[in-house]
Amino acid sequence: MAESAAQIESSRSPLEFRDRTRGQALLDAIARWTDDRIDNPVAIMHVCGSHEQAIAKFGLRSVLPPGLRVITGPGCPVCVTDAPEIDEAVAIAESGVEVMTYGDMLRVPGSGESLDDARARAGHVQVVYSVAEAVGRAAASPNEQFVFFATGFETTAVATAAMLLHEPPANFSVLSAHKYIPPIMEIVAEMPETRVEGFLAAGHAASITGSAVFEPFVARHGLPVTIGGFEPLDILAGFAKLVERIRRHEPRVDNCFPRMVTREGNRRAQVQLWSVFEPSGGVWRGIARVPNGNLRLRDRFAAWDARRRFRDVIASAACGVAATGADQCRCGDIMAGIAEPRDCRLYGAPCTQSTPVGACMVSSEGTCRIALEYGGHPVLEMTP
Amino acid sequence: MCLGVPGRIISIDGLTAQVEFWGVEREVRLDVVDSAVSPGDYVLNHVGFAIRRIPEEEVEETLALYDQLLAELEREDLMAAEVRSEIGPGASQAGRARNG
Numbered sequence: 348m349a350e351s352a353a354q355i356e357s358s359r360s361p362l363e364f365r366d367r368t369r370g371q372a373l374l375d376a377i378a379r380w381t382d383d384r385i386d387n388p389v390a391i392m393h394v395c396g397s398h399e400q401a402i403a404k405f406g407l408r409s410v411l412p413p414g415l416r417v418i419t420g421p422g423c424p425v426c427v428t429d430a431p432e433i434d435e436a437v438a439i440a441e442s443g444v445e446v447m448t449y450g451d452m453l454r455v456p457g458s459g460e461s462l463d464d465a466r467a468r469a470g471h472v473q474v475v476y477s478v479a480e481a482v483g484r485a486a487a488s489p490n491e492q493f494v495f496f497a498t499g500f501e502t503t504a505v506a507t508a509a510m511l512l513h514e515p516p517a518n519f520s521v522l523s524a525h526k527y528i529p530p531i532m533e534i535v536a537e538m539p540e541t542r543v544e545g546f547l548a549a550g551h552a553a554s555i556t557g558s559a560v561f562e563p564f565v566a567r568h569g570l571p572v573t574i575g576g577f578e579p580l581d582i583l584a585g586f587a588k589l590v591e592r593i594r595r596h597e598p599r600v601d602n603c604f605p606r607m608v609t610r611e612g613n614r615r616a617q618v619q620l621w622s623v624f625e626p627s628g629g630v631w632r633g634i635a636r637v638p639n640g641n642l643r644l645r646d647r648f649a650a651w652d653a654r655r656r657f658r659d660v661i662a663s664a665a666c667g668v669a670a671t672g673a674d675q676c677r678c679g680d681i682m683a684g685i686a687e688p689r690d691c692r693l694y695g696a697p698c699t700q701s702t703p704v705g706a707c708m709v710s711s712e713g714t715c716r717i718a719l720e721y722g723g724h725p726v727l728e729m730t731p
Numbered sequence: 732m733c734l735g736v737p738g739r740i741i742s743i744d745g746l747t748a749q750v751e752f753w754g755v756e757r758e759v760r761l762d763v764v765d766s767a768v769s770p771g772d773y774v775l776n777h778v779g780f781a782i783r784r785i786p787e788e789e790v791e792e793t794l795a796l797y798d799q800l801l802a803e804l805e806r807e808d809l810m811a812a813e814v815r816s817e818i819g820p821g822a823s824q825a826g827r828a829r830n831g
């Protein structure tokens with residue numbers, strides 16, 4: 348059963364967190380399954396910003412056996428929002444329409460400006476906590492136009508879908524930059540440089556889609572997918588399952604987070620998601636054009652589609668000059684598992700949390716920001 | 732963020748619920764939650780929407796990670812900051828939601 352808060356608080360190393368014996372047993376299992384791969388480590392990719400935060404925070408990389416390499420995939424929704432998508436929101440904001448979005452989108456650079464720059468130049472930009480709040484603001488000022496710049500993966504898109512199904516007021520519309528994870532896994536799996544041998548899928552996103560959503564992927568690519576939670580031991584259990592599947596050449600979908608995820612997932616949410624959105628091709632920043640990787644509003648919801656309502660404003664937006672250094676940003680390579688933050692010449696100087704050059708340094712889910720904040724040895728630094 | 736935050740339902744009015752997160756109350760929508768919920772149930776929340784009812788036997792285990800994160804109030808920590816930004820200012824470990 349759960350320990351008391353005092354016991355948890357006194358935990359200072361990843362293996363003491365919750366249960367040292369179980370953690371060590373999982374690490375021993377991983378070492379056993381990878382003992383012949385020390386010269387050519389098994390490469391596992393996760394696709395979730397929260398997984399990266401937990402891996403960095405609890406220092407899991409520093410305790411992993413040498414035969415396993417954990418790669419950060421494109422799991423940061425802010426980071427994969429493409430510059431032209433930001434440009435659309437900036438153009439709408441500068442035309443005098445209220446643009447509302449989640450807070451972490453403000454500083455993400457577009458081709459020229461970020462939404463923060465637009466706000467500083469008298470563009471109308473507001474941060475909202477939820478799409479429900481955004482609809483509420485529109486309803487309160489019926490004579491003004493409000494656009495919700497909708498970003499995030501399927502877990503976030505279901506919220507947007509739910510509000511649209513309530514037929515929001517006519518002065519409200521949605522600029523969808525929502526993205527859908529399974530198609531990007533196909534792209535990454537096919538990149539020859541990446542050499543990913545298995546994927547750790549995000550537990551809470553999978554609670555919506557269900558583990559079954561990964562079955563066609565596994566069948567097509569012969570790579571195992573394991574769904575994992577966010578406790579250090581949940582993550583280690585996911586790694587252990589993956590290296591076992593890889594060693595045995597048994598590509599399967601495994602659910603190592605059954606307390607939150609079922610095979611069929613949340614049907615009610617899926618029905619709402621797919622009745623409002625349909626998959627369409629879209630660019631994931633710095634990585635690739637991903638067939639079916641974006642979620643766009645179905646024709647039935649055209650009346651609330653900001654891309655249709657503000658077509659002229661968007662079309663007339665001039666593309667700005669890219670921010671200094673942006674062309675050297677390696678975010679895309681990092682999210683594709685080809686490079687690490689330290690491979691970027693701008694990492695740490697001039698690109699920092701307070702002066703980000705690329706989206707991976709802006710977002711709290713971005714690999715560069717996580718690497719810089721946790722410094723690679725987070726557990727030792729956890730003790731004040 | 733993919734983490735989401737667990738909270739306890741205080742009351743329900745149609746498709747909105749008052750949910751308590753570590754002493755902070757917020758309105759949460761119930762449009763997409765996977766099963767019927769009632770006051771006292773714990774739900775996992777993401778951007779103002781409950782996405783899953785947490786089975787009773789899993790509640791303690793689910794809360795433990797968040798307890799630990801929020802215990803580090805003084806520290807600059809990305810994960811803790813994200814959890815706090817989802818539940819708003821004033822969250823503290825002292826106010827952890829409890830059954831009964």
Ligand code: SF4
Nearest residue numbers: 676677691698705715
């Ligand atoms: S350090 Fe900055 S510039 Fe370099 S890849 Fe990361 S976000 Fe881009």
